[in-house]
Amino acid sequence: MGEEKVMVQLRSVVLAGGGTGGHIYPLLAFADALRRHFPQIRITTLGSPKGMENQLIPAAGYDLRVIPAFQLPRSLNLDLLRTPDRMYKSTHAAGEVIDEVGAEVVVGFGGYVSVPAYLAAWRREMPIVVHEVNVPPGVANRMGMKFTKRVAVGFPHQLEQAESLRNARLVGVPLRTGITQMDRPALRPQALYHFGLRPDLPVLFVSGGSSGARTINLAVAAAAKRLAHAGIQVLHVQGGRNDPFEVPNDLPVPYVVVPYLSDMQLGYAAADLMLCRGGAITVAETTALGMPAIYVPYPFSNQEQRRNAIPVVEAGGGMLVDNSELTPEWIERNIIPLARDRQRLATMGHAAAGYGRRDGDEQLLRFVLEAVDR
Numbered sequence: 220m221g222e223e224k225v226m227v228q229l230r231s232v233v234l235a236g237g238g239t240g241g242h243i244y245p246l247l248a249f250a251d252a253l254r255r256h257f258p259q260i261r262i263t264t265l266g267s268p269k270g271m272e273n274q275l276i277p278a279a280g281y282d283l284r285v286i287p288a289f290q291l292p293r294s295l296n297l298d299l300l301r302t303p304d305r306m307y308k309s310t311h312a313a314g315e316v317i318d319e320v321g322a323e324v325v326v327g328f329g330g331y332v333s334v335p336a337y338l339a340a341w342r343r344e345m346p347i348v349v350h351e352v353n354v355p356p357g358v359a360n361r362m363g364m365k366f367t368k369r370v371a372v373g374f375p376h377q378l379e380q381a382e383s384l385r386n387a388r389l390v391g392v393p394l395r396t397g398i399t400q401m402d403r404p405a406l407r408p409q410a411l412y413h414f415g416l417r418p419d420l421p422v423l424f425v426s427g428g429s430s431g432a433r434t435i436n437l438a439v440a441a442a443a444k445r446l447a448h449a450g451i452q453v454l455h456v457q458g459g460r461n462d463p464f465e466v467p468n469d470l471p472v473p474y475v476v477v478p479y480l481s482d483m484q485l486g487y488a489a490a491d492l493m494l495c496r497g498g499a500i501t502v503a504e505t506t507a508l509g510m511p512a513i514y515v516p517y518p519f520s521n522q523e524q525r526r527n528a529i530p531v532v533e534a535g536g537g538m539l540v541d542n543s544e545l546t547p548e549w550i551e552r553n554i555i556p557l558a559r560d561r562q563r564l565a566t567m568g569h570a571a572a573g574y575g576r577r578d579g580d581e582q583l584l585r586f587v588l589e590a591v592d593r
């Protein structure tokens with residue numbers, strides 16, 4: 220972790236975050252960094268009953284404590300006062316876990332489960348660190364920010380675009396080392412073999428984020444024949460919460476559909492070009508890897524995904540297309556020529572890498588240690 224020596228020793232931390240992959244993967248990457256620096260540390264995570272954390276956190280080998288769900292209204296208003304009982308139960312449960320494991324700090328990554336964790340930590344006057352990757356900040360983290368000034372963000376644009384994040388620390392996004400330490404060209408042959416893809420044709424990697432994206436799935440599947448006849452292979456992640464879709468089975472080149480990738484790095488290693496939403500962690504990963512990408516921001520969440528993609532596109536690292544404009548015709552006109560143009564892909568990838576960063580886990584750890592040291 221840089222040249223400075225770490226003076227603080229951490230023995231026990233509570234990490235809170237849940238819902239979709241966007242809140243859980245940074246938590247896991249940060250947990251891995253904690254374990255690297257403090258092999259004996261006790262790491263306890265808090266999750267809610269229905270979130271993806273119930274699959275992802277135990278699979279990564281971390282202790283998950285599920286506490287009763289407490290859903291905040293989308294905006295912080297008087298509705299909060301109508302649910303004091305559930306809020307009390309969740310906060311009490313979070314506090315019991317904090318006490319049992321003797322946590323020294325609570326680090327929250329957003330998602331409803333972070334709120335009771337922040338409240339319980341505040342009552343105990345413990346250090347709280349909030350990690351936020353979106354503009355506007357998520358509702359749970361906005362609540363957390365009422366209890367702490369120790370707020371870390373993933374991207375430079377957040378500091379400029381959200382008043383409440385103006386004084387936050389830019390640390391980047393903790394990313395899994397399987398992704399940040401990957402040598403893409405070296406892993407490529409194995410990845411292609413794994414998916415049954417050919418080494419001589421370009422690969423378009425399609426992923427709508429952790430839950431999947433219906434519009435993207437249907438548009439690309441409808442363009443399957445045109446892509447195949449142009450010699451473009453497709454590796455298509457359906458997404459954890461999306462319906463299956465039909466792809467013709469008589470295509471001349473591979474079109475591989477997978478429900479979900481636990482080894483996302485294999486997908487990145489196989490890909491020449493990515494077609495994806497603009498979720499914050501996805502953008503952090505594509506740019507960290509120097510992956511040329513076409514971003515199709517999710518249109519219904521305060522423009523947050525568009526804000527993530529714009530700086531990458533302005534740097535020359537990708538293209539942006541509106542959800543409503545992503546049609547098979549658009550794909551034929553724009554993606555086919557790009558996927559076949561190795562020089563343009565290389566230039567885009569290089570520009571994306573210039574925007575990306577790989578040390579978010581280490582930078583967040585430094586920030587957390589400062590919080591505990593005070």
Ligand SMILES: CC(=O)N[C@H]1[C@@H](OP(=O)(O)OP(=O)(O)OC[C@H]2O[C@@H](n3ccc(=O)[nH]c3=O)[C@H](O)[C@@H]2O)O[C@H](CO)[C@@H](O)[C@@H]1O
Nearest residue numbers: 239240241244428429430456479480483498499500501517
């Ligand atoms: C619709 C919506 O509100 N989406 C939000 C959600 O997106 P979402 O939960 O989709 O999160 P992101 O797109 O930011 O990240 C997806 C993560 O899932 C991983 N992955 C994905 C597919 C797969 O098969 N395997 C896999 O491991 C990716 O590598 C990445 O680490 O959280 C993000 C971070 O708060 C927000 O910026 C997004 O706006």
